[in-house]
Amino acid sequence: xxxxxxxxxxxxxxxTQPPQVRAKNFREVPYGYSEExxxxxxxxxxxxxxxxxxxxxxxxxxxxxxxxLVQEGKFLEAAWKIKERNVLPAVCGRVCPQETxxxxxCIRGKKGRSVGIGNLERFVADYERLxxxxxxxxxxxxxxxxxxxxxxxxxxxxxxxxxxLQGYEVTVYEAFHLGGGVLVxxxxxxxxxxxxxxxxxxxxxxxxxxFVYDSVIGRIRGxxxxxxxxxxxxxxxxxxxxxxxxxxxxxxxxxGVYSANEYLTRSNLMKAYLYPEYxxxxxxxxxxxxxxxGNVAMDSxxxxxxxxxxxxxxxxxxxxxxxxxxxEEVHHAEEEGIQFRLLxxxxxxxxxxxxxxxxxRCQRYELGEPDKSGRARPVPIExxxxxxxxxLIIIAIGNKANPLITMTTPDLEVNKWGNIVTDELGRxxxxxxxAGGDIVTGAAxxxxxxxxxxxxxxxxxxxxxxxxxxxxxGFTIPKETLEIKHAAIYPKTVYLRLNLINSSEKELDQVKIxxxxxxxxxxxxxxxxxxxxxxxxxxHEFDCPRIDKNEKEYxxxxxxxxxxxxxxxxxxxxxxx
Amino acid sequence: xxxxxxxxxxxxxxxxxxxxxxxPGIAKKAKAGQFILVMVDKxxxxxxxxxxxxxxxxGTISFIVQELGLSTSKMxxxxxxxxxxxxxxxxxxxxxxxxxGTVVLGGGCYGVGAVFPIAKGLKALGNYVITIxxxxxxxxxxxEEEYKTVSDEVILVTTDGSxxxxxxxxxxxxxxxxxxxxxxxxxxxxxxxxxMSKVSKLTKEKGAIPTYATVTTIMVDGTGMCGSCRLxxxxxxxxxxxxxxxxxxxxxxxxxxIHVRNTxxxxxxxxxxxxxxPECRSLAKYQERTKEEEAx
Numbered sequence: 001x002x003x004x005x006x007x008x009x010x011x012x013x014x015x016t017q018p019p020q021v022r023a024k025n026f027r028e029v030p031y032g033y034s035e036e037x038x039x040x041x042x043x044x045x046x047x048x049x050x051x052x053x054x055x056x057x058x059x060x061x062x063x064x065x066x067x068x069l070v071q072e073g074k075f076l077e078a079a080w081k082i083k084e085r086n087v088l089p090a091v092c093g094r095v096c097p098q099e100t101x102x103x104x105x106c107i108r109g110k111k112g113r114s115v116g117i118g119n120l121e122r123f124v125a126d127y128e129r130l131x132x133x134x135x136x137x138x139x140x141x142x143x144x145x146x147x148x149x150x151x152x153x154x155x156x157x158x159x160x161x162x163x164x165l166q167g168y169e170v171t172v173y174e175a176f177h178l179g180g181g182v183l184v185x186x187x188x189x190x191x192x193x194x195x196x197x198x199x200x201x202x203x204x205x206x207x208x209x210x211f212v213y214d215s216v217i218g219r220i221r222g223x224x225x226x227x228x229x230x231x232x233x234x235x236x237x238x239x240x241x242x243x244x245x246x247x248x249x250x251x252x253x254x255x256g257v258y259s260a261n262e263y264l265t266r267s268n269l270m271k272a273y274l275y276p277e278y279x280x281x282x283x284x285x286x287x288x289x290x291x292x293x294g295n296v297a298m299d300s301x302x303x304x305x306x307x308x309x310x311x312x313x314x315x316x317x318x319x320x321x322x323x324x325x326x327x328e329e330v331h332h333a334e335e336e337g338i339q340f341r342l343l344x345x346x347x348x349x350x351x352x353x354x355x356x357x358x359x360x361r362c363q364r365y366e367l368g369e370p371d372k373s374g375r376a377r378p379v380p381i382e383x384x385x386x387x388x389x390x391x392l393i394i395i396a397i398g399n400k401a402n403p404l405i406t407m408t409t410p411d412l413e414v415n416k417w418g419n420i421v422t423d424e425l426g427r428x429x430x431x432x433x434x435a436g437g438d439i440v441t442g443a444a445x446x447x448x449x450x451x452x453x454x455x456x457x458x459x460x461x462x463x464x465x466x467x468x469x470x471x472x473x474g475f476t477i478p479k480e481t482l483e484i485k486h487a488a489i490y491p492k493t494v495y496l497r498l499n500l501i502n503s504s505e506k507e508l509d510q511v512k513i514x515x516x517x518x519x520x521x522x523x524x525x526x527x528x529x530x531x532x533x534x535x536x537x538x539x540h541e542f543d544c545p546r547i548d549k550n551e552k553e554y555x556x557x558x559x560x561x562x563x564x565x566x567x568x569x570x571x572x573x574x575x576x577x
Numbered sequence: 578x579x580x581x582x583x584x585x586x587x588x589x590x591x592x593x594x595x596x597x598x599x600x601p602g603i604a605k606k607a608k609a610g611q612f613i614l615v616m617v618d619k620x621x622x623x624x625x626x627x628x629x630x631x632x633x634x635x636g637t638i639s640f641i642v643q644e645l646g647l648s649t650s651k652m653x654x655x656x657x658x659x660x661x662x663x664x665x666x667x668x669x670x671x672x673x674x675x676x677x678g679t680v681v682l683g684g685g686c687y688g689v690g691a692v693f694p695i696a697k698g699l700k701a702l703g704n705y706v707i708t709i710x711x712x713x714x715x716x717x718x719x720x721e722e723e724y725k726t727v728s729d730e731v732i733l734v735t736t737d738g739s740x741x742x743x744x745x746x747x748x749x750x751x752x753x754x755x756x757x758x759x760x761x762x763x764x765x766x767x768x769x770x771x772x773m774s775k776v777s778k779l780t781k782e783k784g785a786i787p788t789y790a791t792v793t794t795i796m797v798d799g800t801g802m803c804g805s806c807r808l809x810x811x812x813x814x815x816x817x818x819x820x821x822x823x824x825x826x827x828x829x830x831x832x833x834x835i836h837v838r839n840t841x842x843x844x845x846x847x848x849x850x851x852x853x854x855p856e857c858r859s860l861a862k863y864q865e866r867t868k869e870e871e872a873x
Contacts, residue, residue: 175800177616177663185798214665216800220602242802246814253809253833255841262803270622270797279647280622280797281845355837402801404819 003046011113012041019335023305026189026273029332033123035075042070044108045115050507050535052105053117058451059158061085063102063117070120079128080135082121087161087204088154088450090129090196091183093122095295096447097326129199137207143167143490145464148232150217150405153181154446155238155437157200158453159460160209166461171210171232173217176269181240182446185269186261188299190306191329194268218404223412223433234432234460237420238453241399241438247291251349252395256283256357260292260300260396267303285392288312289360291346292396293323294443298330300394301338312338313388315362317345317378343367343378347385349393359389399443409433417442426456427463434459458486458497465490485539487556494526494554495543500534508534510561515544517554526554581661584637590712590719592644594653595629595690601636603628603666609694610672610791610823613640614799616663617651624648625796625818627691627767628667638666641690646846668799669822672698673789677763680704681753682728683746683776685711685768689720691791692767696727704763705729709749711768715740747775754783764788766826770839774831781827790826792817795839808834 014030014037016022022029033041045067053063061082069078082089098104098118106114128134145168149156152174160170178184180197205211217223217239226232244259246252263282266272272282288304290297293316301312314333316323319342323330334340343365351357364384367376401418413421413429419442420435422428428435436452438444465488486497494515500508511534515527527544534540585597603613607628614623630639644653672695680699684692689710700706708728712718713736724731733741734749742749746766753759764786766773773790780786794806794817801819808815809830815821 175665175798177665214663215602216665216668219667220606242798242800244802244804246804246807248814253807253814253838255837259804262797262805265797265803271620275845276848278620281842283841283845355833355840404800 001043006044006046007108009040009044011044011116012037012119014116014119016332019332019337022190023302023336024308026306028193029190032126033119035073035127038070038075038120038123039073041116042067042120045071046107048107050533052107053102053115055535055537056101056103056105058101058447059086059454061089061102061121066124067115067117067120070124075124075127076131076133079124082124086450087158088200089121090125091154091192091200092447092450093118093120093125094192094196095183095187095326095445097445099327101447129196134203137203139208140165140167142169143465145169145233146171146231147234147236147460148173148226148230149236149238150223151175151181151238151240151437152179152201152211153238153240153437153449154183155449155453155456156181156236157204158450159236159238159436159457160204161207162454162457163460164204164207164209166457168460169210170208171212173215173221174211174213175216177213178269179211179213181238185265186296186299188264188268188303189273190302191299216404218408223405223409223430227432233464234434236426236453236456236460237405237428237433237435237439238437238449238456239402239405239439241401241419241443243400243402244395245398245400246395247346247397249346249348251351251357254349254351254357255355256285256351256391257349257393257395258283260290260296260394261399263300263394264296264303267307273303273307282307283392284308285390286310287388287390288392288394289315289346289388289390290394290396291315292398293318293325294396294398295325295329297394297396298325298333298338300396302333302336304392304394305336305338309392313341313390314338315341315344315346315360315388317343317365318375319343319367319378322375341388344386345378345380346393357390357393359387360393361385361387399438401439401442405439423459424455425459425462426452427459432463462486462488465495489546489554493543493545495541496556497539497541499539500536507536508560512557512559513540513542514557514559515542515554516557523555581664583655583657583659583661586655586657588653590717592653593687593690593717593719594642594644595639596642596652596655597637597639598661598664599636600638600664600666603664604631604633604636604638607631607638607667608671609674609698611667611669612799612822613638613664613666614668614796615648615652615661617648617655618662621648621651621662623663623665623797623799625668625794625799625822627687627791627822629690629693631694641687643687665799669818670820672765672791672823674698674702676702677704677787679759679761680706680763680765681750681761682706682708683711683750683764683766683768683772684708685746685766685772688766688768688791689718692765693720693723693727695765695767696724700727700729707732709734709746711735711746711772713737745775746772747779750776751779751783754779754786761786765790765823767791769793770831770835773826774829774835777826777829777831785827788826789823790829791823792821792829792834793839794818794822794834795841808838 016030047064051064066078066081102117103114108114147168149172152172164170179201183197226235244261266282270280271278272280284307288309290301305312344362346362348361350359364381365378368379371377406414426434426436434456436456437449483499485499488495511531516523516525582599587595612625612627626640642649642652682692706728707730708724709732711734766776780788796806797803799818806817811828
C-alpha cells in the first residue's frame, strides 16, 4: 500500500456502549476494535523511517513494528512485540494519555487524526489474552540475587517484570489483599476491568515473581530489615502517592465528604458498588459534587453517576483546556451527562444539625495573567458566589507522598513535599534502595510510573553486577558519538548499553555492533547485530552469552553502514568497586 | 497451619470473643497500642481491631471481638480451624509509654482487653499502674485476674453496681481526684468514644492531667491513603491510622468524632446486619438491578 492510499483512510472510532446505557452499569465503556477495524486503523500508519511516536513513549514501545504486524494480521506477534518493552499492554492501551505522548508525536496528527496507537495496543493485548496463546514464560537461570519490590502498582509490576527476566529472585510486597495498586483501588471497572489486571499479575506469577499480600512495609518490616533479615540485595520502593489532599475549608469533615481515594477504594477495591453482596458501605447521593479536573475526578464523577445520582457536577478551578484529565475521559464524562462547573472553587461546605452535608458554596474564578508554568492563572472574582445543593462531595484535588516508608527509614532523603529524592535511574540516597512512580514525582500517570520502574530495574542490574573496567579505543567520530552508558561482564553474559549523542541531530543508519572475544590474537565473534535506524538520544542494549568464563577481555566493534569501523571498545573483567 | 487461621476461640463473657490467630509476621513486630485490619471473607469490609496480646515464639496474636455489627457477627460464627481472608498489621503508632509515675488506665467494652498490653508495658517501665475496668454488669466483666498480674491496683466498675463500684470510669476517676486527692501523673483510656470524651472533659477540668485516648474510627486501608479515619485535632486534620490511634485526649474534637464522623454508615450498618443471612443476601439490591438491566 502506498503512503497516499494510507493517507486516505479515515480514523476508526472504537465502538462504545451508548452513553445512556453505560451511565447505569459498571461494564467497560469501549467494546474494542474488531480484527477488520484494527487492520484498517493499522493501515493508516505510514511506518515512518524516523518514528516520532516511539520518542513520545516513556517505555519506548516499538510502535511502528507492532503496527506493521497488525497490518499483516499477525496480532499475536504484535502483542509479543509490545511485550518486549511493556509488560502491561492491556492496561496501557486503556489508561495511557496517548494524546500527550505517542499520538501527540504522530506525523498524521499534524493534519487530522493521529494513528490510534492506544486503541491498537489495547486490541492486540486483548487478542492475545482471549486467544489463550500465551507464550510460556521464558525461564531464565537465576543470577543469585534477591530483590524486594514494595508496592504492586504499575511501577512495581514493571520493575518485577524486567528483573525476573534477568534472573533475579523477585518478591513484591503489597499492603492490600489484591495486587495492582492504583489499577485496582483507583481506576474503576468501567475503565479498566479488574480481570485484565488480574491476568497481567498472573502472567508475572507464572514467570516466577512472588507476591506477598497484606504486608505494609514500614510496619511489618522496615526497609533495613528487608536487607538484614530477609537477605534482599536491593529494594525498590514504588508505593505511590497515596495521602489525600483536602481543601481545608469549613465543613470538610461532615458526613458525606469523601476523599476521592476513599470513595474509589471503597467502590473499586472493596467492591462497594456491589453492596450489600460485598459488605463495604458507600454513601450515595442524588446531587454529587466532585472537586478537581484530573482523571481521578472523572472516575469519581462517573462512578457516582453509575450509583444512581441524578446530577453530578465537576467543580474545577481552571478552564476546560487546562484540565489535566485524559481527553477521552472528559469526553466520555460529558457524553454521560456529567455537568461541568469550570472556573469555580469551593469555599465552604454546609451541613444540617445531624452533621450531614446539604450544600456547597463555590466562588467563581476568571483567567488572569499566565503563571510560571505558562498557564493562565485562575483569579477569584470578588463577591461572586453560587451554591450547589449536594448530598455527596468527593474531593479529587490530588495526593501527597505517603510518609509511612520515609518516616520509618530516616536515612532516605526526601524533598520538602515528602517525595523521595532519586537520580535519573531511581537511585535513592540509601545504597541499594531505589524508588520510582508517584512517590518520587508526585501524582502522575500509569505509564510514567512504568517508565520509572524500568529505569530502576536497569539501575539495580548495573549496581548489583557492577561495572567492569572499560578501556576504549578510537571512540569518538566527528559529530556523532556513541556513549557507553554501561558495559559489564556478568557471570554468564556480556552486557552493553549505548546512547547516541549526536550534535548534528542526524540519525545513524545500519549501525553494526559486534561482540567478540580475543584469544592469542584470534578474534571469535560471539554476537552480531545491526540497528537499522539509530536516533539521537536513543539507547540500545545488547547482551550476549559468554562462551568461556575464563575469558577476561572482550572486543566490541561498531561499524557504520559503509563497514567503516566507528569504534572499538575493550571490556575487561576487573571489578571497579 | 493455614494463613490467618484461628487457633483458639473463647467466648469468655456473652458476645465477647478472644481469638488467637496465626500471623507470625505481626507477632514479631506488634507493640502495645497498635491495631490490625481484618477482613473475614472476600466480601467483607475491613475493620480495625486493637491487638490484645502476641507471642513471638508461637507466632500468634490475640484480639478481642465484641459481636456488634456484620463483620463481628461473622467472626462470632467462625470456629477454630477457620481462617480469615485478610489480616494486615501491625498498624498505627505504638502507645506512648515511659515511666510517668502513677498511671491510671481505663478500659471499657472492647477496651477492657485492649488496655492489657499497655498495662503490661507501663508496669515493665516501673510505673505504679492502677487499672479501672468497666462493664454494664458483672456478667460482662472480664480479664480481672489477668490485670492483677500487671497492675498495682485493679478497680472494677459496673453501670448497675452488680460488681465493684457503681457508675462509670469517670466517676471512679472523679472520686480519686476529688475525694481521695490522689496524685495521678498520666491517664490512658480505651473504649467507646463517648466514655473517652467524658474522661477527657473531666481531666481537663481537674487541672489538665495528661490524658491519652485511643480513638475508635472507621477505616478502609489503615495506611493513610483514604482519610476515612480523619478527626479534628488541635485545629488540624489528623488521620487515626497513621498519626494515632492514640492522641492527647484534650486536643480531640470529640463532638465531631462521635456525632459526625462515626455515625456515617448507621443505616448501611443496620441493613448489613439485617441482610446477614443467605436468603436476604440473594435479594441484594445490585443483583436485582443487573437482572432488570439484562431483561431490558
